[in-house]
Amino acid sequence: MSTVAAQPTTVYDVERIRRDFPILGRTVRGKRLVYLDNAATTQKPQAVIDRLVRYYTEENSNVHRGVHYLSELATAEYENARVYVQSFLNARSEKEIVFTRGTTESINLVAQTWARTNVREGDEVLISAIEHHSNIVPWQMLCGEKRATLRVIPVADNGELLIDEYERMLNPRVKIVAVGHASNALGTINPIQRMAAAAHAHGAVILVDGAQGVPHMRVDVQDLGVDFYAFSGHKVYGPTGIGVLWGRESILDAMPPWQGGGDMILSVSFEKTTYNALPYKFEAGTPDIAGVVGLAAALEYVSNIGLDAIGAYEHEVQQYASKRLLELDGIRLIGTAREKASVISFVLEGVHPHDIGTILDQEGIAIRTGHHCAQPLMMRFNVPATGRASFGLYNTREEADALVAGLRKVIEVFR
């Protein structure tokens, strides 16, 4: 598992890729859009947009129900998408792929089923200091209910987790470790394989929040050696409202269901309900069928370019942008991990990030400003907020230059 693989054998044709994304052709406030908020959500290629339209135009029906043609068609497309996700993650079985609303719901599912069953009073849950709120709050809720202890793996000043410290924190009371694959706020890529091996050595399971992993690197859940992996479709060029929870079959199988309803049952009487098999046990109600087929189209899109090629290209753009940003007076990059996804968090001396965001917006440049749903992390680095430029597979060096030029305008206004 690494971000930066060998250079792709074919040239990475970013201009051709950009043409796949219709929104990139629009202007914002009279300027060409420079979209650098990919860690919040990514834009959608025409292939994904077309897939959604085709689904609703030609295939729409409910799944797993009717005997009629369209229902069979929709069911087949839905289940084909599941198989696609399985192979995308190199999961052992398609039964291990549960569709959810997104990473947040995937994590809550594990917290509310696996953890509610397996975490008891006095047990410990480990998360890290650089987690998104979605990988903090579900565990706080659980620990509150179970009188368990939430412990936090500390982070070094460069944004890397203190892995030796993590290994010392592991003990038989730790039931689950929940960490991000890559930090949305700092870009830090965590050494998941090593962390998984250490968790298992102490009898804990490990969940990975892969919201910022899947868009930037090839993910092989078997190779990572983890137990749960969660990600969102919309951060990997797919639709909003759809996500995935992958879990080891033996673990998912032993978990109680979460939400009750249609599709997750085999038979229902008022006395007793028999639950459906995996993965349907965890998919109560009519799912987001269009979202699922759209997600598969997005994963196919990135696979066709190649995740290794994407990761290498984004890394290069990130390195270039970081270097250019450091030319600016009074800038400080927050998060300088050696293994880093294409996320750059920064503060500019004397200018609040919110003001930076407004001024850049006037230039057509979209970045995120604020705490990035990681307030404890902001406190750790003693900043109320940061500006964050996050790069996707379609961003260019020229856009990094535009960001630097925009920041010069910010400095001009404020100094």
Next chain:
Amino acid sequence: MSDLRELYQQVILDHNKNPRNYHEMADATSTVEGYNPLCGDHYTVFLKMEGPTIRDVSFTGSGCAISKASASVMSATLKGKSKDEAEQLFDTFHRLVTGDASGLSAADLGRLAAFSGVSEFPARVKCATLAWHTLRSALEGKGEKVTTE
């Protein structure tokens, strides 16, 4: 740049850099925290009342230029005003930054006029009004934390 200069007028940049009445107040009669969880702007407004009159206003905290300058200008504007006058100024200010300034004269606005550009930036209205909402809560003696989200 013209919209930006409208937003970041010299008065705002000046108050942001050198905020007035930027200190705690030991003998405040009311202290209220204002917080915008979305952008992390966080202020405490201190108020000293003498009967119906605002004897003193100060604030501490941090946030963007718009929110800080707004708190600073507010504190300078309200000293010596009555509670009713303060409510009226709140209303005037709110109308100004939400683009409903019809009928407001330059005399009504005074130095609040520096915030006229905010109405072109709807996302920044809550920055401009955070301190004012906080102050109003203090005036009403609610003493509870205010958020603008």
